[in-house]
Amino acid sequence: MAKKKVFVISHSHWDREWYMPFEKHHLRLVKLLDEVLDLIDTDPKFNSFQLDGQAIIIDDYLAIRPENEGRIKKAIAAGKLRVGPFYVLQDDFLISPEAHVKDFQIGRQTAEKYGPMMGIGYFPDTFGNMGQTPQMLHLADLDAVAFGRGVKPTGLNNQVSEGAFDSSFSEMTWSGPDKSAVLGILFANWYSNGNEIPVDRKEAKAYWTKKLADVEKYASTDNLLMMNGVDHQPVQKDVTKALEVAQELFPDYEFIHSNFDDYLAAVKADLPKNLSEVKGELTSQETDGWYTLTNTASSRIYLKQKNTQVQQELINEATQLAAIFLPADQYPQDQLTYAWKLLLQNDIHDSITGCSVDEVHREMMTRFEKVEAIAQSIRDDAEAAMAARIKTDDFAKDSYPFAIINASDVAKTGTVTAEVELDRALFSDGRPDAQFAKMQLGEQENRNFKIVDATGKQYEGRVTGFTTRFGADLPKDRFRVPYMALYAEVEVHVDALPAFSWQTLALAPVATPRMYADQDQTHLLTNNNVLENDWLKATISPVDGSLTIVDKPNQRTYTRQAVFEDVGDMGNEYIFKETADQRRIYSTDQAPEIHVVENSSQRAIVEVISTLQIPKAASAQLNYEQRAVIDITHRQATRSDETIALQLHTLITLEKGARQLDFKVSYDNQATNHRLRVLFPTQIKATTHQAESIFEVVDRPNLPSKEWENPTNPQRQQAFVNLHDDQGGVTVANYGLNEYEILPADGTIAVTMLRCIGELGDWGYFLTPEAQCQGAQTAHFALLFHGASEADRNETYHLARAWQTPILTKSLAHQTGDLAAAGQWLQIKSADQAFAVTGVERDAKAKLIVRGYNLSKASKSVQVAHNQAAAEVVNFLSEPTKVANDQDLRGAEIRSYRFDK
Numbered sequence: 001m002a003k004k005k006v007f008v009i010s011h012s013h014w015d016r017e018w019y020m021p022f023e024k025h026h027l028r029l030v031k032l033l034d035e036v037l038d039l040i041d042t043d044p045k046f047n048s049f050q051l052d053g054q055a056i057i058i059d060d061y062l063a064i065r066p067e068n069e070g071r072i073k074k075a076i077a078a079g080k081l082r083v084g085p086f087y088v089l090q091d092d093f094l095i096s097p098e099a100h101v102k103d104f105q106i107g108r109q110t111a112e113k114y115g116p117m118m119g120i121g122y123f124p125d126t127f128g129n130m131g132q133t134p135q136m137l138h139l140a141d142l143d144a145v146a147f148g149r150g151v152k153p154t155g156l157n158n159q160v161s162e163g164a165f166d167s168s169f170s171e172m173t174w175s176g177p178d179k180s181a182v183l184g185i186l187f188a189n190w191y192s193n194g195n196e197i198p199v200d201r202k203e204a205k206a207y208w209t210k211k212l213a214d215v216e217k218y219a220s221t222d223n224l225l226m227m228n229g230v231d232h233q234p235v236q237k238d239v240t241k242a243l244e245v246a247q248e249l250f251p252d253y254e255f256i257h258s259n260f261d262d263y264l265a266a267v268k269a270d271l272p273k274n275l276s277e278v279k280g281e282l283t284s285q286e287t288d289g290w291y292t293l294t295n296t297a298s299s300r301i302y303l304k305q306k307n308t309q310v311q312q313e314l315i316n317e318a319t320q321l322a323a324i325f326l327p328a329d330q331y332p333q334d335q336l337t338y339a340w341k342l343l344l345q346n347d348i349h350d351s352i353t354g355c356s357v358d359e360v361h362r363e364m365m366t367r368f369e370k371v372e373a374i375a376q377s378i379r380d381d382a383e384a385a386m387a388a389r390i391k392t393d394d395f396a397k398d399s400y401p402f403a404i405i406n407a408s409d410v411a412k413t414g415t416v417t418a419e420v421e422l423d424r425a426l427f428s429d430g431r432p433d434a435q436f437a438k439m440q441l442g443e444q445e446n447r448n449f450k451i452v453d454a455t456g457k458q459y460e461g462r463v464t465g466f467t468t469r470f471g472a473d474l475p476k477d478r479f480r481v482p483y484m485a486l487y488a489e490v491e492v493h494v495d496a497l498p499a500f501s502w503q504t505l506a507l508a509p510v511a512t513p514r515m516y517a518d519q520d521q522t523h524l525l526t527n528n529n530v531l532e533n534d535w536l537k538a539t540i541s542p543v544d545g546s547l548t549i550v551d552k553p554n555q556r557t558y559t560r561q562a563v564f565e566d567v568g569d570m571g572n573e574y575i576f577k578e579t580a581d582q583r584r585i586y587s588t589d590q591a592p593e594i595h596v597v598e599n600s601s602q603r604a605i606v607e608v609i610s611t612l613q614i615p616k617a618a619s620a621q622l623n624y625e626q627r628a629v630i631d632i633t634h635r636q637a638t639r640s641d642e643t644i645a646l647q648l649h650t651l652i653t654l655e656k657g658a659r660q661l662d663f664k665v666s667y668d669n670q671a672t673n674h675r676l677r678v679l680f681p682t683q684i685k686a687t688t689h690q691a692e693s694i695f696e697v698v699d700r701p702n703l704p705s706k707e708w709e710n711p712t713n714p715q716r717q718q719a720f721v722n723l724h725d726d727q728g729g730v731t732v733a734n735y736g737l738n739e740y741e742i743l744p745a746d747g748t749i750a751v752t753m754l755r756c757i758g759e760l761g762d763w764g765y766f767l768t769p770e771a772q773c774q775g776a777q778t779a780h781f782a783l784l785f786h787g788a789s790e791a792d793r794n795e796t797y798h799l800a801r802a803w804q805t806p807i808l809t810k811s812l813a814h815q816t817g818d819l820a821a822a823g824q825w826l827q828i829k830s831a832d833q834a835f836a837v838t839g840v841e842r843d844a845k846a847k848l849i850v851r852g853y854n855l856s857k858a859s860k861s862v863q864v865a866h867n868q869a870a871a872e873v874v875n876f877l878s879e880p881t882k883v884a885n886d887q888d889l890r891g892a893e894i895r896s897y898r899f900d901k
Contacts, residue, residue, distance in 0.1 A: 002222065003222075003252060003253055003254045004216075004222040004223075004224060004252070004253050004254070005222060005223050005224065005253070005254045005256055005266060006212070006224045006226055006246075006253050006254065006255045006256065007223060007224065007225055007226065007256050007258040007262070007263040007266070008194050008197070008226045008228050008239065008243060008255065008256065008257050008258060009048075009050055009194075009225070009226070009227055009228060009258055009259060009260060009263065010046075010047075010048070010049045010050065010228045010229060010235060010236065010239055010257070011049065011050035011051075011052060011191070011227060011228065011229040012032060012052065012229045012230070012231075012232060012233045012234070012235065013052055013124055013125060013191060013192075013229065013230060013231045013232070013233070014029060014032075014051075014052045014054070014057060014089075014231075014232065015231060015232065015348075015350050016054075016056065016060070016088070016345070016348055016350075016351075017348070017350065017351060017356055017360040017363075018350040018355075018356050018357075018360070019356065019357055019760060019762075019764070019766050020357065021357065021359035021360055021363065022360065022363060025232070026060055026064070028232060029057065029060055029061060030061060030064050030065060031234075032234055032235060033057075033061045033065075034065070035234065035235050035237065036049045036081070036235050037068065037071050037072075037075060039235060039237055040075055040080045040081075043237075043240055045240040045257065046080075046239070046240055046257060047080075047256075047257040047258050047259055048079055048080050048081065048082050048257075048258075048259045049080070049081055049082070049235060050082040050118065050259065050260065051081060051082060051083045052089065052122070052124070053084070053085065053086055053089055053118065053121075053122030053123075053124070054084075054086050054087060054088050054089045054107070055083050055084050055086065055087050055106070055107045055110035055111045056087050056088050056110070056341075056344075056345070057083070058072060058083060058110060058111075058114065059110065059341075072114060073114045073115065076111070076114040076115030076116070077114065077115035077116075078115075079115075079116065079259065081115075082118040082259050082260065082261075083110075083111040083114070083115075083117065083118060084107050084108055084110070084111035084112075084117035084118050085104065085107050085108060085111070085117055085118060085119075085120070085121060085122065085140065085142060086103045086104065086107040086122065087102075087103050087106040087107035087110060087341065087344050088103060088107075088344045088345065088347060088348045089122070089123075089124070089125070089126070089348060089349055090103050090126070090344070090347045090348060090349060090352075091126060091127065091296075091347060091348070091349040091351075091352050091353050092123070092126045092127070092128060092129055092130040092133075092349075092694065093127075093128065093130060093297070093693060093694065093716040093718075093738070094296075094297060094304060094307070094347075094352045094353060094716065094738055095307070095311075095347040095352060096311045096315065096694075096718070096838070097694050097695045097838045097839070097853070097894075098311070098315050098838055098839040098851070099311065099340075099343065099344065099347050100136065100694060100695075101839070101851070101876050102340045102344065103344055103347070104136070104140040104876050104877075105876060105877070106337060106340060106341060106344065108140070108877070109337075118259075118260055118261065119142065119144075119260070119261050119264065120142065120144045120145060120146055120185075120260045120261075120264060121133065121137045121140075121142050121144065121145035121146070121182070122145070122146055122260075123145065123146070123147040123148070124146065124147065124148045124187065124191045125148055125149075125191070125349060126147070126148075126149065126349050127149065127292070127293035127294065127296055127349065127353065128149055128150050128281065128282060128283035128292060128293070128294070129147050129149065129150050129281060129282040129283070130281055130693060130694040130696070131176055131177055131279075131280035131281035131282075131693065131694075131696055131698055132176050132177065132178075132693075132694055132695045132696050132853075132892070132894065133145060133174070133176065133182075134174055134175055134176040134180040134181055134182045135176045135177075135178050135180040135695075135892075135893075135894055136694075136695070136876070136894065137180075137182050138180050138182070138875075139875040139876040139877075139894060139896075140875070140876045140877065141875065141877060141879070142182070143182050143183065144182055144183040144184075144185065144264055144268075145174065145182050145183070145184055145185065146184075146185040146186075146187065146260070147184065147185070147186060147187070147282065148186070148187040148190060148191055149282065149283075149292075150165065150281075150282025150283055150284050151165050151166070151167050151172065151184075151186050151278055151282055151284060152165060152166045152167070152284060153166075153167055153168075153169070153170055153186060153188040153217075153218045154166050154167065154168050155168070155217045155218050163284070163705070164278070164279070164284075165278055165282065165284030166276065167186065167275075167276040167278060168220070168274070168275075168276050169218055169219065169220035169275060169276065170185065170186045170187075170188040170215075170218040170219055170220070170225070171183065171184070171185055171186075171219070171220045171221070171267060171271065171275060172184045172186065172275050172276045172277065172278055173275050173276070173277040173278070174277075174278050174279075174282075175277060175278075175279050175280075176279075176280065176892070177279075177280055177696055177698075177857060177891065177892035178854075178890050178891060178892040178893050178894075179890070181277075183264075183267070183268065183271075184278065185225065185264075185267075186218075187227065188215075188217075188218040189214045189215060189218075190227075191227045191229070191230065192227060192229065192230035192233075193211060193214065193215060193225075193226055193227055194211065194226025194227050194228040195227070195228060195229060195230050195233065195236075196236065197228065197236065197239060197242040197243070197246070198242060198245075199238055199241055199242045199245055200245075201245060201248075201249065204242065204245050204246055204249055205249055208246055208249065208250055211226065212224070212250070212253070220271065220272050220275060221266075221267055221270035221271060221272070222270065223263065223266040223267045223270060224253075225263060239257060240257055243255040243256075243257055280698070281693065281698060284705070285704050285705045285707060285708040285710075285713075290575070290633060290709055290710045291574075291575065293353075293355075293574050293575065294714040294715060294716055294739070295571065295574060295575050295576040295714055295739065295755070296353035296354060296355050296573065296574055297353075297714070297716045297738040297739035297752075298576070298675070298714075298738070298739040298752040298754075298755040299353060299354030299355055299573040299574070299755060299757065299771060300354030300361055300573075300770075300771055300773065301354075301736065301737065301738075301752070301753070301754055301755065301773070301779075302773065302777075303346075303352060303354050303361060303364060303365075304352070304354075304736040304737070304738050305735065305736030305737075305778075306365065306368045306736070307346065307347075307352060307368070307736065308735055308736035308804060309372075309736070310343065310368050310371050310372050310375065311343070312804055312805050313372060313375040313376065313379065314336075314339055314340075314343065314371060314374075314375040315838075315839055316407045316408065316805045317375065317379040317407060317805075317808065318336070318339075318374070318375040318376070318377075318378035318379040318382070319336055319378075319839065319840065319841050320407055320839070320840040320841070321379055321382035321383060321386065321405075321407065322336075322378050322379075322381070322382040322842075323840050323841050323842045323848055323849075324382075324386075324825045324840065324848075324866075325382045325383075325385045325386040325389075325825075326381065326382055326385050328842065328846040328901075329846065331842045331846055332378050332381075333842065333844070333846075335374060335378060336374075336378065336841075338374065339370075339371050339374040339375060339378075342367050342370055342371050342374075343367070343368075343371045345367055346364045346367050346368060351364055352364075353573075354573055354771065355572075355573035355574050355760060355761070355762075356573075356760065356768075357760060357766055357768060358768050358769065358770040358771070361770065361771075362770075379808075383405075383808070383810045386403070386405075386502070386810070386819070387403065387810050387811075387812050387813075388815075388817070389817045389818055389819040390403060390502070390504055390812055390815075390817045390819045390820075390821065391815070391816055391817035391818070391819060391820060391821055392454075392504060392506075392812050392813065392814050392815055392817070392821065393814060393815060393816050394454040394455075394821065395452075395454060395504075395506045395508075395814065396506075396508060397814060398508075398509055399452070399506040399507060399508040399509070400420050400421070400422055400449075400488070400506055400507040400811070401504055401505070401506040401811075401812040401813075401814065402418055402420045402490075402504070402505060402506065402507075402809055402810060402811045402812055403502050403503070403504050403505075403809065403810045403812055404416050404418065404492070404494065404497065404502065404503050404505065404807055404808070404809050405501075405502045405807065405808040405809070405810065406497045406498065406499060406500065406501050406502075406807055407500065407805055407808065408499060408500075408801070408802035408805045409499045409500065409798060409801075409802065409826075409828060409836060409837040409852070410499050410795070410798035410799055410801075410802045411496040411497060411498050411499055412494065412496070412497050412802060412807060413494065413495050413496055413497070413655060413656075413657045413658045413659075414493070414494065414603075414655040414657075414658050415491050415492070415493050415494075415602060415603050415655060416491070416492050416493075416494055416807045416809065417489070417490070417491055417809075418489075418490040418491075418492065418809035419467075419487045419488070419489055419490070419809070419811075420487060420488045420490055420507055420809075420811050421485055421486070421487055421811040422466075422486045422487065422488055422507075423438075423439060423485065423486040424471075424483050424484070424485045424486075425438050425439065425483060425484045425485075426481065426482070426483045427482040427483060427484075428481070432470070432482075432484065435483070435484040436468060436484050438484070439468040439484055439485070439486040440468075444466040444486070447466075447509070448463075448509065448510050448511065448512060449463050449488070449507040449508060449509055449510060450507075450508050450510045451490070451492050451505055451506070451507060451508070452505065452506055452508050453503065453504065453505055453506075453821065453822070454504060454506075454821040454822075459492050459493065459494075459505060460492070460493040460601075460602050461490060461491050461492030461493055461602075462490070462491055463488045463489065463490055463507070464489045464490070464491055465488075465489045466486060466487065466488055466489065467486075467487050467489060468484060468485070468486050468487075469484070469485065469487070470482065470483075470484060471483055471484070471485050488507060490507065492505060493602040493603070493655075493656060494807070495656075495657050496657075497807065498824055499802075499824070499826070499828065500824050500825050500826035500827075500828075501822070501823060501824040501825070502819075502822060502823060503821075503822045504812065504821035504822060522601060523599045523600055523601055523604065524599065524600070524601065524602075524603065524604035524654055524655075524656060525596060525599040525604035525606065525654075528594060528596050528606075529541075529542060529594055529606065531604050531606065531652065531654040531661070532654075533654055533655070533656055533657065533658070534552065534657065535551075535552060535553065535657075535658070535659050535785070536549055536550060536551055536552055536654075536659075536661060536785065537549070537550040537552060538550075538561075538652070538654065538661055540592075540594060540606060540608060540652070542591065542592070542594060543591055544563075544587070544588035544589075544590075544591065544592070545563075545587055545588060545591070545592035545594075545608050545610045546559075546560045546561060546562065546563050546587075546588055547560075547561040547562050547652075548560075548561070549561050549661065549783070549785075551728070551785035553785075553787060554727065554728045554785065554786075554787045554788075556727070556728060556785070558680070558681075558682060558683070558730070558785075559681070560588070560679075560681055561680050561681070561783070562650070562652075562663060562678055562679075562680065562783075563586055563587055563588050563678070563679045563681075564586065564587035564610060564612065564648055564665075564676060564677070564678055564679070564753075565584060565585075565586055565587075565676070565677045565678075565679055565750070566584065566585045566586075566612055566614045566646065566674055566675070566676050567579070567582070567583070567584045567585075567674065567675050568581070568582075568583060568615065568618060568637075568638070568639040568673060568674055568675075569618075569673050569674055569675045569755060569756065569757055570618055570622050570625070570632065570635050570637040570673060571632050571757055571761070572632065572757055572759045572760060572761025572762075573757055573759070573760050573761055573768060573771055574760075574761045574762060575632055575761065576675060576712060576714065576755060577632040577633070577635065578675075578711070578712075579618060579619075579637055579638050579639050579673075580635070580636045580637060580638050581638040581639055583615065583638070583639045585612050585613065585614050586612070587610035587612055587648065589612070590610075590611065592608050592609055592610045593607075593608070593609040594606060594607070594608055594609075595607040595609070597651065601656060602655065602656045603653065603654070603655050603656065604653070604654050605651055605652070605653045606651070606652045607649060607650065607651055607652075608649075608650045608652060609647060609648070609649055609650075610647070610648045610650070611645050611646070611647045611648075612645070612646045612647075612648065613643045613644075613645060613646075614643060614644060614646050614671055614674060615639035615640045615641070615642065615643055615644075615671065615674070616640055616642045616643060616644040616670075616671050616672070617639075617640045617642070617671065617672045617673055618637050618638070618639060618640060618672065618673035619637050619638045619639065619640055621635075621636060621637040621638065622635070622637035622673065625637055626758070626759050626765065626767075627765060629764065629765050632761070639673075639674075644670055644671050646667060646669065646670075646671060646676075647667060647668070648665055648666075648667045649665065649666045649667060650663055650664070650665045651663070651664045651665075651666075659784050659785070659795075659796065659799060660733065660782040660783065660784045660799060660800075660803060661782060661783045661784075662780075662782045663678075663779075663780070663781050663782065663783070664778065664779070664780045665678075665753065665778065665779045665780075666776070666777070666778050667776075667777055667778075668775065668776055668777070669754060669756065669773055669774055669775065669776075669777050670774060670775075671756065672756055672758060672772045672774075673756060673757060673758060673772070674754075674755075674756050675752060675754065675755045675756070676752070676753045676754040676755075677741075677750045677751060677752050677753060678750070678751050678753055678779070678781065679743075679748050679749075679750050680730065680732060680748060680749040680750075680751075680783065681743075681746045681747065681748040682723050682729070682730050682746075682747040682748065682749065683746055683747050684723050684724065684725050684729060684730070684747040685725065685747065686702065686723060686724065686725050686747065687701065687702055687703070688700060688701055688702060689702055689721065689722060689723045689724075689742050689749075690721070690722040690723075690724075691715060691716075691717040691718075691720065691721040691722065691740070692717055692718040692719050692720050692721075692797065692800075692801070693716070693717070693718060694718070695838065695853040695892075695894045696853065696892055697797065697855050697856075699857075700715060700742075702742045702744045703744055712741060713741055713742070714739055714740070714741050714752075715739070715740055715741060715742070716738050716739060716740075717734065717738055717739075717740055718738070718801075719733060719734065719797075719800050719801045719803070719804060720732060720733045720734065720796075720797060720800035720801070721734075721740045721742075721749055721751070722793065722796070722797070723742065723747055723749055724786070724793060726788060727787075727788055728785065728786050728787040728788050728792075728793075729785070729786060729793065730749065730783065730784070730785055730786075731783075731784040731785075731786065731793070731796040731797065731800055732749050732751060732781060732782070732783060732784075732800075733781060733782040733783075733784065733799070733800035733801075733803045733804075734751060734780070734781045734782075735779075735780035735781065735803075735804055736780075737751050737752060737753060737779060737780075737781060739751070739752040739755075740752065751781060753777075753779035754773060754777055754779070755773075756771070756772045756773050756774075757771050757772065758771060758772055759771075782800070782803055784796040784799060784800065789832075790832045790834075790856060791832040791833050794832055794833040794834055794855050794856070795833050797836070797855055798833060798836065801836060825866060826840070826850065826864070826865070826866050827863075827864075827865040827866075828862070828863070828864055829862070829863040830860055830861065830862040830863070830889070831860040831861045831862070832856060832860060833855075834854050834855045834856045834860040834862070834889065835852050835853075835854060835855070835860070835862045835864070835889065835895075836852050836853055836854075836855050837850060837851070837852040838851050838852050838853065839851045839852075843874075843878040843898070844878065845878070847878070847898050847899065847900065848866060848898065848899040848901070849874070849878065849896055849897070849898055849899075850864055850866065850870070850896070850897045850899070851894070851895070851896040851897075852894075852895065853892065853893065853894045853895070854889040854890065854891060854892050854893045854894075854895075856891060856892075857891040857892055858891050859888045859889060859890055859891055860888060860889045860891075861888050861889075862888070862889050862895075863886075864897045866899050866901075867899075867901065868899065868900075868901070869885065869886075870885045870897035870898065870899055871885065871897075871898055871899055871900045872885055872897075872898050873885050873887075873895055873896065873897060873898070874896050874897075874898045875896065876896070878896075878898065883895070885897060
């Protein structure tokens, strides 16, 4: 009878930053790899060390030990160091789809610079796993994955699994929503099940007796996986000696110091036919009655908001515009890779989740600012290249042309704010103060303009003011050129500005003052509290500040919308736990102040001021429970009796022709240990809802499983969440508000705006006072309604995604050019508006790539064009696939189109 094989893999799960700031972890990393390299050199029986699936470890080590680059390269080439497939161990749900692609691409590029990449997807400690992982792995040329959460192993006593996320074995088939499937390896006994193997024979006997029984309980083959390491664990230097002892004590087993590639080959050769299949995202509540760690989506929300801003600047502005408007040989590939490396450092699963010590998250904000500076610089270069090509000589010589640019994948309607340069005075022609005097603002009061396109068509809009300020050009071929410039601040209404397009307009002088040309038109606001356009009618209650909204096309009325709820939180950065008194305060507890900010036929803005008297802090009991490291499920703290005013200033905006009702809330938070949410009760009776996840609109149940003991059921989203029935429904868009909950009793969509907690949680006592998020805060979200058709629902999804991407503007000179005054750089046609574009870039060969996914679970036709039809369909590595470029999209398919030009 063949022996069972015990594959022991040495590793250290390396949280780059977590309960210590990065540099403290960094120094420990250097010591670890120093010891690993020495061990490789001195112990020929030491097979290899697995670098936790993340190639950034090499960059971090060589930043301090550059002299060891040769040793690193030699060890990787020999298979002694196993690296990749990712650049960092990312969070699955809180970063963008394009960030995941870059993690694959840069991880592979970094690993293969030194040698072969480890051939398995690796998610040891992500807080649940995204449903598109199987398809994404295939697109990265991988067919297996190891992970730690989201599936409940049932063992040999239950060969047939019962739950949707139960598996009889630690090995299983994992399939995604597009039917892609990979071999899944669950760390059923965690990724530390072979840690600290004893050399002492007596200790080893007891150790292996238990450990072998634990792993055999779940293994589907005679190939047993033992992970020799854990979080920040130093390498076990005597591991090969320990395995020699084990071999002597247990001769019926073969103990092998090994690696994932060899282990996978052995497992694949022996897999039984009765493997369980798990489907979709692995966030099963059956695996634990409390801890899915989804509340990390609401820890330090300021990080998520900044990440949303920086991602869209990098992806939709810098990368896309550079790919389209810069010459292919000038595409800033290296600069963009550098920016992505910085941003991916913030995307790590203990970083973007906001569940680390304060020093970590302070450094993250600096990284965000660095990425933002790079993105803005590349965007500005691309805009300048575009601006130099646009034909403007059809405009009158005394006009001031400017371009408006829609970089999103859906037509946009609303008010665009632009700054148009009217005049410039160079420092080389006079003293700065004299040049400033030339631009005196008082002289502009008698200047009036209309807004026109190249055909003379007049647009609704106005000049809202003028400003003078210093500026400087930074030419690439000579010294800087400082100046003073005069600008007109402009608002212009656009109606269905096409996706991926530009439109050139101009300020044309007129003799008489002109604001919006709406003197004889109906304004959008009546009675100071009723906003109405063709899509909806929203009435603000003067009694409690809630809204009653009529979805006009579908004749449905939604009451008590946009109510704010504040509750106590005695949890931590990982998990929300309401205080024992369940003391809740609502914005509807008192009458609001209502002020009209703007009212015209193009736009109406109303400010609603709600004052909530909330407890200032938690009771003193919480301090004791934290210091005593009492688990949150056993805490008894309440909210304090002392209250403080929390004044919410909500700007509600409705645009002519726009489907969304926009909300922007500003406030000064001076309370601690509480959570603030906005509630949208829909009264929709449904068993499931939809939300945007990674390359997927995922269907999730509204009720948790019977094993779920947590009284809350939080979920994570990208740009939107939707609840609908067969008549239609509601889509809530958000800007960096990644946590929501569906309250099934009345179909409420609850979106978390702020969560304030004072400790990290997990395994010790780590105070995090900055996680209380004191000071000025904002929250931005929008409400859309749709009818019964999938196409109508998908349009609200597109609008919600595009709502995060502002329309750009650029002043233009009078010139000839090879670009028309208006045009599109991409044309997308898909059945039921099902194809959502996630990124436009150039690959390593400077070929244009357009990537996106099918919003629908059904097959849909799609056409993508950029001056010509797409040349071919490629994977994440820009390698051709077997999919034809004119082939229908499979349900939930991710597709990357490559163009020759």
